[in-house]
Amino acid sequence: MGKAKVKRASTSIDMTAMCDVSFLLLTFFVLTATARQPEVLVVDTPQSTTPDKLPDDNLGVISVASGKIFFGVKNPTVREITLKNMSQKYSVNFSAEDYEKFKQLDEFGVPIKNLRQLLSLPNEQRKEGIQPGIPVDSTETASNELYSWVQEARKATIEYNRSRDGEKDFVDPGPMKVAIKADADEKYPTVNLIIETLRNQKQNKFSFVTGLRAEQ
Amino acid sequence: MAELNQDSGKGGKGGKVRAKKAGGKVDLTAMVDLAFLLITFFMLTTSLNKPQAMDVAMPDKNKMDANDNLEIADNRSITLLLGSDNKISWYYGQLAKPIYPPATIDYSKEGIRQVLLKMQKEVPARSGGKDLIVVIRPSEKSVQRNLVDILDEMKIVDIKRYMISKINGDEIEVLKREGLFND
Numbered sequence: 001m002g003k004a005k006v007k008r009a010s011t012s013i014d015m016t017a018m019c020d021v022s023f024l025l026l027t028f029f030v031l032t033a034t035a036r037q038p039e040v041l042v043v044d045t046p047q048s049t050t051p052d053k054l055p056d057d058n059l060g061v062i063s064v065a066s067g068k069i070f071f072g073v074k075n076p077t078v079r080e081i082t083l084k085n086m087s088q089k090y091s092v093n094f095s096a097e098d099y100e101k102f103k104q105l106d107e108f109g110v111p112i113k114n115l116r117q118l119l120s121l122p123n124e125q126r127k128e129g130i131q132p133g134i135p136v137d138s139t140e141t142a143s144n145e146l147y148s149w150v151q152e153a154r155k156a157t158i159e160y161n162r163s164r165d166g167e168k169d170f171v172d173p174g175p176m177k178v179a180i181k182a183d184a185d186e187k188y189p190t191v192n193l194i195i196e197t198l199r200n201q202k203q204n205k206f207s208f209v210t211g212l213r214a215e216q
Numbered sequence: 217m218a219e220l221n222q223d224s225g226k227g228g229k230g231g232k233v234r235a236k237k238a239g240g241k242v243d244l245t246a247m248v249d250l251a252f253l254l255i256t257f258f259m260l261t262t263s264l265n266k267p268q269a270m271d272v273a274m275p276d277k278n279k280m281d282a283n284d285n286l287e288i289a290d291n292r293s294i295t296l297l298l299g300s301d302n303k304i305s306w307y308y309g310q311l312a313k314p315i316y317p318p319a320t321i322d323y324s325k326e327g328i329r330q331v332l333l334k335m336q337k338e339v340p341a342r343s344g345g346k347d348l349i350v351v352i353r354p355s356e357k358s359v360q361r362n363l364v365d366i367l368d369e370m371k372i373v374d375i376k377r378y379m380i381s382k383i384n385g386d387e388i389e390v391l392k393r394e395g396l397f398n399d
Contacts, residue, residue: 015244022251029258045267046361048368054269064360179269184361188298188354191363195380199277207269210364 039063040107041070041128046184047213054209058173060153061209062146063107064190065183068133069146072107073153078176079103081156082149086112089148094119109133112145136193140200147197150178154203181209270367274380291315291342293349294335296328296366297387298358299396304328304366308335311386318390323365332373350378353387357397 043065056074063070073079083102087094090112094102101119109131110118118126136146157176164170178198182191198206290309294316297305303322309315321327332350339348350370354363363380370378391397 012241012243014241015248019244019248019251022248022255026251026255026258029255029262033258033262046364048268048270048364049372050268050270050368052269052271053266181267182360184359184364186360187356188358188360188363189356191360192354195274199274202276204274204276205271207271208360208364208367210268210270212268213368 040126040131041065041068041109043181043183043209044185045181045209045211048208048210049213050210052207054179054207055177058157059177059179060150061107061179061181062150062194063109063181064186064194066186067190068109068128068131069136069190069194070107070109070131071134071146071149071153072105073156073176075157075160076103078153078156078160079105081159082153085152085156086148089152090142092116111135136197138193138196144197146194147201150198150203151201154201178203178206179209180206270364272367272380288349288351289343289346292339292346293351294331294339295351295353295387297383297391297396298352298354298362298366299391299394300355300357300398301396302362303394303396304362305390305394305396306331307390311390318394320394320396323362323369328366328369329373332369332375336373336375347377348375350375352378352380353383354380355383355388355391355397357391357399 041063043063059074061072061074063072073082080099080103083094083099086092092112092115094116098116098119102115104123105119105126108115108118108126109128111132111134118131134146134149135143137144140147142148154176161172161174165172180191180194182194195206198204294306294308295311297307297318299305299320303320304327305318305320306328307314307316307318311318321331332348336348340346352363352366367378388397
């Protein structure tokens, strides 16, 4: 027999299985990640140490920056019902196409009489500059449109949750939550107007949207 | 050893030229690196993007009587007046005859937190075991960051009773006197 060959230990590891696993995970994360649309109103929120996360559904968000107030409901179906109610209340008519477009609209900041005009624009033209903000004041009348929007959204949530009552595995999430997403440098009077608007309809609990502060 | 990216190191003594086997192993290291980089990216962007929600509860509004103010014992309450320039003026007791007169502090760890911690111990001693009540009064010159900071401070110091209420004329005068009412 010849010389015994010294076997060289191979330095390379079989990466196939690791590659499989990592791509599986990658696919999972790509699919679960919700595509975030760029916000119309850019809000730089203040930071806090609160550990609670903002819910994804069953939520209405009032955004405030540089004196402008925007409103948006998370659930598209609730959005649609809200617009129906608002259309009755303010006697503004919307076409079926408008309703479809409104379902896609994350947040808006125009008086209701200008809403059709906003919906007729393509998505990329709905810039912050052309949206003057939702009218708000300290009354409870029709002139305080934010009051009506929040109230109708709350009613719409109840209606929607009731309609889903018979469904399998459906747990009623309760009344809609309201969050105020105000810019860190927003002056208090605007925030106060919103708080008072909410309090006037006995929505005494709400959340401030904040970023996470690492250290205390 | 038939890896495609490796030079076969056997070319020492002009041996046989081996025919390369087709379809050998491909080095997947770089691909795995890339996949993990992307995984990390997607993990971080999905979970860290979610903003925090700071819950606030306001008292029920009495629409019948706007002057329906709750009476609080003087020696239990401190009042924080949120002014401009990220400063607070605070006093203990009633403004007309304060136990501690208005003083200016800031939102830092050394500022407001020390005051709250001190008063949290002092108030039960003075009022016979009853805990501290903090009244937060944001002025129109304060900004949202101030309000969130002070509510956060309530959570950190663990003050059970606090409320946000409306500032009145006399208190605005205090802020003006301390120079905390600028635009």
